Amino acid sequence: xxxxxxxxxxxxxxxxxxxxxxxxxxxxxxxxxxxxxxxxxxxxxxxxxxxxxxxxxxxxxxxxxxxxxxxxxxxxxxxxxxxxxxxxxxxxxxxxxxxxxxxxxxxxxxxxxxxxxxxxxxxxxxxxxxxxxxxxxxxxxxxxxxxxxxxxxxxxxxxxxxxxxxxxxxxxxxxxxxxxxxxxxxxxxxxxxxxxxxxxxxxxxxxxxxxxxxxxxxxxxxxxxxxxxxxxxxxxxxxxxxxxxxxxxxxxxxxxx
Amino acid sequence: xxxxxxxxxxxxxxxxxxxxxxxxxxxxxxxxxxxxxxxxxxxxxxxxxxxxxxxxxxxxxxxxxxxxxxxxxxxxxxxxxxxxxxx
Numbered sequence: 408x409x410x411x412x413x414x415x416x417x418x419x420x421x422x423x424x425x426x427x428x429x430x431x432x433x434x435x436x437x438x439x440x441x442x443x444x445x446x447x448x449x450x451x452x453x454x455x456x457x458x459x460x461x462x463x464x465x466x467x468x469x470x471x472x473x474x475x476x477x478x479x480x481x482x483x484x485x486x487x488x489x490x491x492x493x494x495x496x497x498x499x500x501x502x503x504x505x506x507x508x509x510x511x512x513x514x515x516x517x518x519x520x521x522x523x524x525x526x527x528x529x530x531x532x533x534x535x536x537x538x539x540x541x542x543x544x545x546x547x548x549x550x551x552x553x554x555x556x557x558x559x560x561x562x563x564x565x566x567x568x569x570x571x572x573x574x575x576x577x578x579x580x581x582x583x584x585x586x587x588x589x590x591x592x593x594x595x596x597x598x599x600x601x602x603x604x605x606x607x608x609x610x611x612x613x614x615x616x617x618x619x620x621x622x623x624x625x626x627x628x629x630x631x632x633x634x635x636x637x638x639x640x641x642x643x644x645x646x647x648x649x650x651x652x653x654x655x656x657x658x659x660x661x662x663x664x
Numbered sequence: 665x666x667x668x669x670x671x672x673x674x675x676x677x678x679x680x681x682x683x684x685x686x687x688x689x690x691x692x693x694x695x696x697x698x699x700x701x702x703x704x705x706x707x708x709x710x711x712x713x714x715x716x717x718x719x720x721x722x723x724x725x726x727x728x729x730x731x732x733x734x735x736x737x738x739x740x741x742x743x744x745x746x747x748x749x750x751x
Contacts, residue, residue, distance in 0.1 A: 458699060489718045495699040499710040500719040502670065503692045570669045574692070630704075631697075638697065639704045 419443040420472040422465070427481075427522040430514025435485035437519060438465050440472035446528025449555075449661025450477040452519045454537030454544045456632070457506070459484055459498035463637055464538075474654060476661065477526055481519045483507045483544075505576040506540070509547055516548040532661045534589070536653070537562060538634060543580070549591060550583035556660035558592045558653060561631050563601035566609045584613040590620040592656045594649045596629035596642070624652060670694040679711045679722040686720040689713045698725035707731035 422440040429435035438460070442448060451471045455464040460482040471478035482488065484501045501507065520533050534556035537545030542562020549557035559565070569575045591614065595607050602610075607625060614621045626633065626645035633642040634649060671693040679688050690712050698706035706725040713720045726734065 458697065487719070492719075495723070496719075496721050498699075499692065499712070499721050499723065500714065502694075503672065503690065503710065503712055503714060572672075573670050574672055575670070639702060640697070 416442065416444050416475055418473060420469065422469050422472065425479075425522075427479075427518055429481060429485070429518040430511045433486070435515060435518070436460075436482040436488070437522070438468050438480045438482070439522075440469045440478045441526070441528065442472050442475055442477075444475075446526075447530045448475060448477045448528050449657060450479070450520075450523035450526075450529055450533040451657070451661075452516055452523070452533065452535045452548070453478055453480040454516070454535060454541030454548070455480060455483060456537075456539035456541050456635075457498065457502070458539075459494040459501070461494040461498075463635060466636075467538075467634075476657065477523050477529060479519045479523055481515045483512065483515060503574060505574045507544070509577065509580075512544050513548060513551045516544070517552055520552060520554070530661075530663065532556075532663075534558065534657060534661055536560065539563075539632060543577070546587075546591065547580055547583070549589055550580070550586040552588065554589045556589050556592070556657060557587075558594070558656065560594045560634060560649070561596055561599055561602065563606075566602065566606040566613075581610055581613045584610070584619060585617040587614070587617065587619045590622070590656070590660060592652060593621065593623040594652065595623065595625045596631055596633050596645065597625045597627045598630040601631065622652070622656065624649070669696070675711070679713075679720070681720045681722050683718075683720065686713050686716075689715050695728070699723075701725035701727070703727060 420442050425437050425439045426434045453468045468478045468480045484497045487501045488497045532555040535545040535548045536558035538560045542559040543565050545557050546559050546565050566579055566581045629642040629645035632640040633645045673691045675688045675691050677688045678685050688711050692710040694708050707728050708725050711722040
């Protein structure tokens with residue numbers, strides 16, 4: 408396995424629910440995982456998928472800490488959440504209300520970035536990674552904020568629009584490629600329809616035209632959500648290779664003082 | 665894939681959720697990833713009340729063939745009542 412952090416590390420980490428200032432200064436919930444070794448860590452904002460701020464996403468957040476990164480997953484549905492409600496109930500309400508507005512997303516991610524910068528163990532470098540709808544949001548954040556790296560895992564509607572009748576109030580954002588502030592890693596399933604291979608190719612074209620640094624990988628035999636270990640869509644071969652790409656990419660852009 | 669295909673329907677009626685009975689305001693109907701049913705996709709229906717301070721929900725996740733049977737059964741069950749949409 409690629410060793411992305413060149414230091415003697417223990418495997419101790421702490422993971423907990425916190426609150427921090429998101430869009431408009433409003434307090435939102437987040438799940439913070441951090442290594443307990445001596446600091447100088449790169450940081451990652453983990454953007455959850457459309458099914459919400461769930462166990463699977465928290466597991467991913469802890470995985471980054473286990474690999475030597477500070478990781479914070481904002482609950483993008485904090486404003487729709489009610490005490491004791493399960494993540495899938497909250498996600499259903501958020502879906503019915505049209506999803507997360509882009510402006511609010513950028514504000515919440517900026518709040519997460521600022522919180523990570525403020526941790527004494529940060530090395531001052533920060534990236535975003537997002538899955539499903541979070542893939543689009545990772546790209547959106549990287550085009551709106553100054554970041555060091557970004558990863559888009561099968562994010563739909565960077566190119567194209569949701570199907571007619573969908574309550575989701577989002578549109579294409581590939582025109583923002585010129586504003587991308589950092590290198591982008593894209594991981595896609597060749598059998599996915601949202602985004603389709605044609606849409607991935609169109610995004611790649613926009614990045615190329617804008618002269619941006621990017622690295623795209625599309626996996627044959629994989630569709631949407633191939634990283635999701637608790638779903639039938641899980642494709643271990645694609646997911647394992649994808650994780651290696653992520654460690655290499657973050658090792659290049661997030662490690663070091 | 666995440667299909668993102670969602671139909672929203674206004675409803676009148678009641679549902680029974682975790683906190684007991686509540687009035688329904690709408691349903692989201694979509695073919696997408698289920699949260700619990702073990703399949704890549706399912707026909708999901710969220711019966712919702714979004715009007716109160718605490719949103720309420722009753723959820724079902726059905727395989728598409730079952731969903732078709734259910735839809736036909738509903739139409740058959742209400743056929744004799746000749747319901748009038750007074751909205």
